[in-house]
Amino acid sequence: MSSTEQGTSSAAPAEPTTAPESAAAPEVPESFYYVHGKDKVVHKVSAGALQHSALIHGMISNLGYTEEQAKANPFPFENIDGDILQMVVDWCNQHKGKPTPPEDTNLPKQKEKLFDLVLAVNYLEIKELLTYCCKQVAMMVKGKSPEEIREIWMIPTDAEDEAAEKEAKKRAGKEAAGETAAAAGDAK
Amino acid sequence: MKLSKFPYLVQNEIFENLEHSDLFWMSLQSQNMKKLIKSSQAKRFQSISGITYAKFGCKWYVFIRFKAINNEPERVEFIMTMSEHSDDTKNVCFRLNVSGRIVGFRLSNEYPLPELYFHPIHKTSAFKAIHNCLLDYFGDTVKYIWITKSYPWIVKSRKQFIPQLPNLSVLSDFWPGDSEVKDNLEAYFAASPDLKQFCINGNALELMSTVPKFYQADFIRIFRPCFRTVDAFFLNFQGRQATLFDCQWGFSRLRPFMNRWKSGEAFQKLEYFKMIKQQQPYSMNLHRVPNVNGMKHIDTTKKPPTHSVPDLYTPGPSFPKSNTDPITSHTYIVRETDNRVASVSFQGGNFSFGVWDKTEEEFLRMVK
Structure with missing residues (x-):
């Protein structure tokens, strides 16, 4: 029921060849x-x-x-x-x-x-x-x-977690400092 | 595969597929891991009733006990074993920081569980480290129980080892047999923390110069109590369940016992009490309940309800928890202070007393 296509389309699903015998709702x-x-x-x-x-x-x-x-x-x-x-x-x-x-x-x-x-x-x-x-x-x-x-x-060990946390804080500090400097530049 | 990269809900689903023992070992990896497990598994932790330490053979077993559901036997799950060795560096597979102490573990040859390995001189500190770690992980709402059994024919001249640790209750079967153990009896009671369950030979209690604090235990069993011990029991017991086995004495104390219970003066926490007579031809053989003022009787054509409560006795981790022996009696008394009922029975000369968590009106509604 599925196929993999290299960017091309496939044919529409095949229609049923025989009509259902029962009087039930037609198959969608x-x-x-x-x-x-x-x-x-x-x-x-x-x-x-x-x-x-x-x-x-x-x-x-x-x-x-x-x-x-x-x-x-x-x-x-x-x-x-x-x-x-x-x-x-x-x-x-x-x-x-x-x-x-x-x-x-x-x-x-x-x-x-x-x-x-x-x-x-x-x-x-x-x-x-x-x-x-x-x-x-x-x-x-x-x-x-x-x-x-x-x-x-x-x-990670506790030491590795601590080091990662320090690093993240340092990075956040730098980013905040950068944003402040940019804002000050914009104000000028 | 970095577990920390998974979203919280995925981590939670992974943890749900792990046993508590696996999670506990993972929690020792780091503080962050412990926090994560505790927060994500908080609901699951609610099914835990307690942590138990029990010594069988030469090892201590640490296991989780789960709350019983629908009167099914209590489920347990082992977390780890602990053993002592004079060379505590031998066979050590890995070391972990447990509550600030680096301890060595090996893989148990009995269970697929780590085994804490320590030198006998470090026994106290090793248990302290593990207990603090468990307390921090499972919290102080679960019960921490130390099961200790001392049999003179197994533990020759060895003192009972019960560490002094916070939130720790003791369940003890104590059969002092040799002189050294007898000498240490009072020291044992003085040193024992919160005693919850106690089984002892009555002869040993006779050796005590003071009334031991074990009468405050929730559950006690005394075997072959002497006259003085039976008296001490009736005067001092404050717990929930008690059985006196092989009694020759004490049946004359039943009337004052019931009167004191009825007035609410004593035994307020009592749920179940049984005295089993000594199987001797000369022992007293009562077949009717001693007359107590206010004793009531259910019409003999009707069927009284059967009293049975979960048995507090805990012999071991694999032993299914059962209920106390059923008491079906047409005789009962009512406590004056709160209108609670106790079924009273003599069967084969044994006395049984079961306190209902029901008022007289509620109790009589159960009569058919």
């Missing part, structure tokens, strides 16, 4: 939207799959785009790496219209990829996927010694 053709990440690669995703993302669902609700308008206006997510957005799109497609299982074992095992995925999923407000990701992040430190936990999650 599924609408599609387009998203791209930092790498500008456009992904075509069905509205049903995008329902997982509270952010995108909110954006497309009542938008009333035609296929052409949707294609011409892909949603840009410049803060998300292309491969991460691909993972998100794949997950949304896989779980479209299905109840989410209690566990998801297909999440990236690499720390950095998982970290980026968490940030992307949090931004896109995909609650179930965020829950899986957070569980996996937590599992990384289960049963580990305090030193190992510090290493895995790069937790």
Whole structure:
């Protein structure tokens, strides 16, 4: 139901070949939207799959785009790496219209990829996927010694925190001094 | 992967997936981490009822106790173990600053938990550091309990070790057997902090020249109390639950006991009291409740409610918390000061007394 496009559009969804036999309401053709990440690669995703993302669902609700308008206006997510957005799109497609299982074992095992995925999923407000990701992040430190936990999650020591705080204060002081000087210059 | 780069809500969700023990170890990483965990997990901390230190074998176990839900057995979670060694540098895997003191840890061979490793001469300071750290992390609204058990056949000539620490209550099973322990009895009571639970052999109490402060404990069990001990119990007990096992004496004291309870003069906190008779052919064998002024009776054709409260006795971390023995009796008395009811029973010569958190009117509504 989705495809990855290098900046080109795809055909409209295929029409059903046979009419439904029942007298129920006619099937509404599924609408599609387009998203791209930092790498500008456009992904075509069905509205049903995008329902997982509270952010995108909110954006497309009542938008009333035609296929052409949707294609011409892909949603840009410049803060998300292309491969991460691909993972998100794949997950949304896989779980479209299905109840989410209690566990998801297909999440990236690499720390950095998982970290980026968490940030992307949090931004896109995909609650179930965020829950899986957070569980996996937590599992990384289960049963580990305090030193190992510090290493895995790069937790700074008190001394490092103090140094960072001093540095931040120094920087803020410099910026404030710069602003004061600029304001004085403007007044002259 | 920098945890600090995650938004607060994400950090919170990650923490929700961790055990309390993992979070505690993370809190030792830095002051900022401790603050973050404490603020984000404040609601979760509300399910904790206390922190317990208990010695089994040659190790101390530190574990979290959770509030019981729907009368289910109490849940516990181990945080760490502690042990002493003459060479406290051996097998140390890592060192941490705990409450301003650098202490060594190794990985426990029993649980996937860090084990604090200290030289015997540093025992007091090691416990102080850990306790202060736990107190700072879990706060002073949870109970800190020290379980100590002394059996003469296990702990030969060893003094009880109970550190003097703030907010620490003691649950003790104390069976002094050899002369050295007997000599230290009074020192033991004098040194013990807030005693909450106490089990002791009555013979040992006979050796005391003063009335021990353990009568102020919430829960006591005395085994084979002598006449003088039974008298001291009835005069001094101020706690919530008590059982006197293997009693030959004291049944004659039941009438004054009930009269004092009824008038509100004593035993105001009492929830449950039981005297179990000595299993000897010559022991007293009462089968009816001593007559007390104002004793009331429920119609024998009706079914009285059954009294049972959560048992305060805490033998160990894996022992499910149960309730006190049920008391179903047609006989009861009413306290004059607040109209509270106590069910009174003799079953097989044993005396049981269960105080209801109900007025007489509420109590009688439960009769079927």
